[in-house]
Amino acid sequence: MPDSNTVVLRAALAQRKAQSDPEMPEADFFELFAAEQVLKSRDLSYPEIDEGLVDGGGDGGIDAVYAFVNGELITEDFDPSPHRQDVTVDLIIMTVKTQASFDATAVDKVRTATRDLLDFGRSIDEVAALYNVELRTAVGSFRTAFAKLADVFPEVRVHYYYATQGDSEAVHPDVRAKAEALRNETAKLLPNPACSFTFLGASELLALARSSPVGTVDVPFTSAISAGTGFVCLVRLPDYYRLITDETGEIKMPLLEANVRDYAGDVEVNRAIRETLATPQGGQGEEFWTLNNGVAIVASEGAITGSVLKLKDPKIVNGLQTSVEVHRHFHANPERLAAESRSLLVRVALTEDVAYRDRVIRATNTQTPIPAASLRATERIHRNIEDYFKTKDLFYERRKNFYKNQKKPKEKIVTIPQLAQGVMAILLAEPDNSRARPSSLLKRDEDYVKVFSEEYPIGVYLTCARMMQRIEGFLRSPQLSVTPDEKTNLKFHLAMRAAHHLLGASTVHAQDLNDLDLSPLDEATLGEIFNQLRAKLTQFAAEHSIQPDQAAKSPGFRQYVLGQ
Numbered sequence: 001m002p003d004s005n006t007v008v009l010r011a012a013l014a015q016r017k018a019q020s021d022p023e024m025p026e027a028d029f030f031e032l033f034a035a036e037q038v039l040k041s042r043d044l045s046y047p048e049i050d051e052g053l054v055d056g057g058g059d060g061g062i063d064a065v066y067a068f069v070n071g072e073l074i075t076e077d078f079d080p081s082p083h084r085q086d087v088t089v090d091l092i093i094m095t096v097k098t099q100a101s102f103d104a105t106a107v108d109k110v111r112t113a114t115r116d117l118l119d120f121g122r123s124i125d126e127v128a129a130l131y132n133v134e135l136r137t138a139v140g141s142f143r144t145a146f147a148k149l150a151d152v153f154p155e156v157r158v159h160y161y162y163a164t165q166g167d168s169e170a171v172h173p174d175v176r177a178k179a180e181a182l183r184n185e186t187a188k189l190l191p192n193p194a195c196s197f198t199f200l201g202a203s204e205l206l207a208l209a210r211s212s213p214v215g216t217v218d219v220p221f222t223s224a225i226s227a228g229t230g231f232v233c234l235v236r237l238p239d240y241y242r243l244i245t246d247e248t249g250e251i252k253m254p255l256l257e258a259n260v261r262d263y264a265g266d267v268e269v270n271r272a273i274r275e276t277l278a279t280p281q282g283g284q285g286e287e288f289w290t291l292n293n294g295v296a297i298v299a300s301e302g303a304i305t306g307s308v309l310k311l312k313d314p315k316i317v318n319g320l321q322t323s324v325e326v327h328r329h330f331h332a333n334p335e336r337l338a339a340e341s342r343s344l345l346v347r348v349a350l351t352e353d354v355a356y357r358d359r360v361i362r363a364t365n366t367q368t369p370i371p372a373a374s375l376r377a378t379e380r381i382h383r384n385i386e387d388y389f390k391t392k393d394l395f396y397e398r399r400k401n402f403y404k405n406q407k408k409p410k411e412k413i414v415t416i417p418q419l420a421q422g423v424m425a426i427l428l429a430e431p432d433n434s435r436a437r438p439s440s441l442l443k444r445d446e447d448y449v450k451v452f453s454e455e456y457p458i459g460v461y462l463t464c465a466r467m468m469q470r471i472e473g474f475l476r477s478p479q480l481s482v483t484p485d486e487k488t489n490l491k492f493h494l495a496m497r498a499a500h501h502l503l504g505a506s507t508v509h510a511q512d513l514n515d516l517d518l519s520p521l522d523e524a525t526l527g528e529i530f531n532q533l534r535a536k537l538t539q540f541a542a543e544h545s546i547q548p549d550q551a552a553k554s555p556g557f558r559q560y561v562l563g564q
Contacts, residue, residue: 005202006100006165012209020410025478031055031096032410034163034200035064037208038094041246042066043253045401045415048073051138055096056484058132060116061109064094065135067142069149070324071253074141077440080148086328087154091142092161100166102199107162107178111185118189120147125547133485133549156193158186161200168201219243219309222343229350231302231309234289234343237277241330241337244316244323251327254401256316273325287342294345295319298360300352311348317360376442377416381454388458389414394465414465417442421492422464423451426499427508429562431492436553459514467518471495474526482530489552490533493561497529506562536561 017029024032035049044066055063067074068090069083093114095106116127117139124140146154160182179197186195200208219240224233235243246252276291296318299311316323322344330337349360376382377398386396395403397415404413420442421434428450442448471494474480475487498521499513500506540560541551551557 003167003202005167005206009165009202009206012206019407024476027098028053028055030098030165031063033209034096034161034205035066035094037205038092038161038163038200039066040208040211041248041250041252041254042068042071042073043401044073045397046404046410046413047415047418051075054132054134054138054484056132056134058130058484059135060113060131061095061106062093062113062135063096064092065138065142066092067138067145068092069145069154071251074145076137076141077437078141078145079440080145083149084152086332087149087152089142089146089149089154089156091156091158093158094161094163096163099164100202102162102164102166102168102171102175102201104172104175104178107175107182110160111178111182114182114186114189118143118186120189128547132483133488133547137488137549153191156190158190158193158195160186160195160197162197163200163205165205166201168199168204171199216310216312217243217314219311219346221307221309221346224304224309226304231304231346231348231350233309233346233348235346237288237326237340237342237344238330238337240295240323240344240346241326244327245331249331251324255314256320256323270321270325273322274329277325277329289343289345292322292344293319294347295322296360297346297348299348299350302348302350309348314348376448376452379452381452382416384454384458385419385461389462389465392462394462396465411469418468419461419465420451422468422495423461425492425495426464426467427456427460427510427513429496429506429508430558431496432553432555432558434492435489456510457514459516460510463513463516463518467495467498467521470518470521471498471526474523474530477523479523480527480530482534485548486534486537489548490530490537493533493537493552493558494526494530496558497533497561498526501525501529533561 013026013030013033016033017024017026021029031053032049035053039049052064052066054065069078069080070086070088072078072083093110095110097103097106113131113135116122116130117124117135120143124136124143128136146156160179162179176199179199183195183197187193219233219235221233221235221239224231244252244255273292276286276288279286295316297311297314298317299314301312303310326344330340351360382396382398386398389396393412395408395413396419397403397413400415404410424447425431425434433447442451471491475482475491475494499508499516502516502518502520503512537548537551537557540557541548544551544556546554
């Protein structure tokens with residue numbers, strides 16, 4: 001008989017599934033749920049979580065893979081160049097089963113896959129016949145980033161998770177022994193990695209699910225003044241470090257989500273912050289806050305109680321460089337926390353008004369040079385798309401995880417990268433770019449202005465979003481005989497060709513997509529187009545002696561599909 005934690009977990013899963021995605025298979029939903037809980041402090045969006053789910057034929061017993069450099073998610077087009085000092089690389093490998101027990105066979109499968117995939121003496125292509133493209137891509141992206149960072153000798157941490165709906169206290173000693181053997185084998189494949197293996201049962205998953213990414217926080221201060229709808233205060237550096245650090249010692253990414261800058265790495269301003277922090281008590285009696293611009297926080301509510309500032313749903317909208325340097329300083333030198341008495345200047349704006357929040361972000365991030373493209377999420381076009389989508393029962397998540405944290409149904413949430421990939425494939429007829437550059441697609445201004453333009457009718461974005469949803473729903477159909485590799489490689493090409501089919505032309509104009517009727521895109525029609533693409537991909541890859549995933553990312557295959 002299942003214990004009470006298992007019963008409660010299964011009830012909670014059933015309720016969440018009914019509210020979020022009733023059609024999703026139970027096993028798939030549990031994988032998504034488990035990954036979401038493990039990665040909660042990483043603050044990933046649903047598409048980012050989905051990208052790491054590698055379950056299916058050829059998964060080697062691994063259901064999810066995620067890798068990070070200094071907390072930044074590694075994707076196929078990840079750029080490691082900003083990370084040149086104090087680099088930490090994390091690799092998370094998950095096995096997720098709906099059963100109420102932990103099985104030794106599952107650990108054995110992961111051991112075999114680990115030996116194949118983390119052996120840097122072998123190319124990923126050498127095991128292409130054994131593992132699916134999603135798994136090879138995820139591990140390959142980790143390997144590529146790690147190799148490019150080898151000269152800075154990064155700290156490597158490998159985290160194995162085995163999640164079931166059972167009792168982690170009841171894991172058989174033989175299973176624990178195999179997990180320990182896996183840890184030891186991993187240590188021989190990578191340079192001095194810190195390896196952990198965690199059994200997650202119903203109790204642990206429930207505890208993670210009940211935790212909040214940010215919620216309400218207490219910020220102790222040494223002095224503060226109330227100024228209109230906000231506060232200005234001095235916060236001791238150790239207290240600020242504790243504010244931005246989670247239970248595992250990692251920086252709280254949800255707090256920094258609204259900050260439009262990326263960490264700039266070993267640049268002059270960060271070296272100066274680092275040197276100031278390293279100088280005990282500021283040398284000649286210098287206070288840290290007099291040498292630093294401080295940080296800006298936006299919160300929905302706040303109040304002073306004694307010497308503590310209580311904030312609801314805070315976001316650090318300016319001060320990422322300072323925050324990262326403070327975190328790194330004390331994380332590497334925890335003994336300095338007790339002796340440190342210097343303070344940081346913290347400005348807090350209280351508002352639930354989204355437009356005002358965006359103005360604060362812009363104001364606090366344009367006082368120093370910053371690429372205009374970095375402020376994109378606050379631009380009018382994204383606010384307009386968000387408002388328009390709401391009228392159509394969709395939620396445009398221009399503010400990362402805003403609607404996810406409100407528990408809106410997963411299938412109704414559209415992120416900026418998702419929409420950009422859809423527009424790139426459908427309107428601009430560049431599905432190869434959508435497939436190959438998921439994270440860097442909008443980093444260049446010339447790409448961005450082609451995708452997001454107020455000259456396009458607003459209905460273009462709704463059509464692209466809904467067409468991609470229809471395509472993804474079709475590819476998830478259990479009746480469809482398609483491999484995970486084919487789904488990944490052909491999704492965006494299918495969207496492009498589906499648009500051409502509806503319009504009866506191979507050239508698409510923005511006005512064509514405004515209020516386009518998608519009802520003719522039934523399963524039979526999509527199936528016919530998909531089978532044509534599948535045959536073309538196989539033929540093109542064979543003719544060019546490359547893997548299908550390489551073909552799908554190439555402009556040559558796009559031109560081949562278009563008959564050019």
